[in-house]
Amino acid sequence: MSEAVDALTKVGMMVADAISSENSPRASIEAYRRDFDEADKSSSEPQWLRSMRRSAMDTFESGGFPSMKNEDWHFTNIAPVAEHKFQPAKKGAAVSSEALARIEYGQDWHTVVFVNGRLAAPSQGLPAGLTITSLASEIEGDTDLIKRHFSKLATPESGTFTALNAAFAIDGAVIRLAADTVVEKPIHLVFVSDAGAEQAATHPHNLVFAERHSQATIIESFVAVGADVYFTNAVTEVFVADGARLSHYKLQRESQNAFHVGTLQVHQARDSRYESFSFATGAELSRTNVYTTLAGDAAEAVLNGLYMVDGKQHVDHQTRIEHVAPNCPSHELYKGILDGRSHGVFNGKVYVHPEAQKTDGKQSNNNLLLSDQARVDTKPQLEIFADDVKCTHGATVGRLDETALFYMRSRGIGTSQARRLLTYAFAADVLEKLELEPLKEALEAQVLERFTS
């Protein structure tokens, strides 16, 4: 009898424990609120920013995390992020040159390193016309630039994670390309999470200003050195002025147990060209938003990507191309390779506004499933309100071609090598579109290597 009561009491205690650990979105929002208020109390930031952050925090708090009923999150359950109480990140250690060389694929780039969300190593010896500062220093200096542009493209109202970022972002890169500046070497922003980021959230926030007829390549790398479970919530706002040409590559190579949400919001003026490539192999759950507005006549957007996941990884890409001005081409190709029990999501939206005549839009998403348990949800969307446009879109989900496998085997190539070659071949055409040759080769090698073991 008394034993039974003891057992019941124990069960009761376990239930109580579960409740007190409070793994609920509400509890984590409350924790973010407490962290925010504490930071706000001791903040020495300019008043305009403090009130802007407070309003962003309010927006985040009242909106909460999106549920799967939300159209934009229909195939991605964000609960693992929403229910996790992440702390503010601790200061990180310096990144060794060996680790950096690996991250950079042995290339010599203009590199800026952030560790746990804070600037760790600024770039040295930048060419004339290129300025890279940190968001923290811009805030400290209360510059006009930051006042006019911070969170103006990727607004707190546009989504939960941009609101959270606006409330908490303390650092990031601010890149300025003066008019007519052509920067030959790629600019590489490296976001490293080290042991100090374990169980922590970081909110990098970058701003890129490409003035008239400037030209550059920017790479953003997200990697882990020592951290395992952490949350990166990044925002990059990009302004591409008249005739400027920008290539922007994102390499999401976070820890396999990390969470990653990244929003890229671009504004393109007339005759500008913006090329984006999203390469995603990391994180247990990742969401990458790539949004661009073709605001000026004859602006061109090229959005490509390759995601390659395994195990229980979940990788989600959402792209949105707003054709506001006429005569703009936009081309988009995303490919996915999914193994294990992984889940891929692609949602590509192309909006053609009534004034955007002569739009030339092409969008496709192709997926390769390497296992029976892997899954893909793909949803290319076209909304056209102009009448003189050329737009196509399509999506495929397939498996390795058995006849091609047999063909290769009949030539002496063993099954595993044949599968590897065919998988690589699937990714080849999208990698082929990468305009930065050394990066293309590095990613090709990485794809090959991934399917060697």
Next chain:
Amino acid sequence: MLEIRNLHANIGDKEILRGIDLSVQAGEIHAVMGPNGSGKSTLAQVLAGHPAYEVTQGTVLYDGRNLLEMDPEVRAQEGIFLAFQYPIEIPGVTNAYFLRSAYNEIRKAKGMPELDPLEFLDLMEEKTKIVEMDQAMMNRSVNTGFSGGEKKRNEILQMAVLEPRLAILDETDSGLDIDALKVVANGVNALRRPDNATIVVTHYQRLLNYIIPDRVHVLAHGRIVKSGGKELALELEERGYDWIPGAAA
């Protein structure tokens, strides 16, 4: 070299080969002819090890070893080559890379050193001449966007590079104009050696004007119903198949 005895094979529940007996010696060329649906292509695919076919009875000995127990890649490494009736397109893998991989896998299996890309390029320069193929084709994806004739030439090129001991040509002549046919035939003849053998599966006698067979077999309803010398092919061309006992529809 090849001893096929009472070979039966199914695809799904359907029996296609119903007791094939065929013996091929080194140095010989055998032609396998027959009406549509007689099982010619099935025989070729079964010999190459296509996983869709199930062998239900019989044996195939290759140099005295059980061929049916070997994986397709092992058969290729042991010197068997099938020129496909419908060569497969592989977008994203260049012809050069594909062929070098195949070549090196076979070299590895034989315990020979692999060729690096430059050495392989030299080999290709020599081999592409045999089939009168432009070297530029090597940098295109395997068979992707190739014309029908180019695909068949590409099969013969692969054969020229891999130097099989037993080549099986599955309707390699189908759909070729006479010039392409001659190129293919010349390629096959150029590769002929006393220690290798060829099985030519064809629907038409035409190819056999250029590749002279030692033996001609008629396949019908999954069995070889008649065998003879090269003159049998001419007789088939003239009289069709219906006069042969067991070949009527």
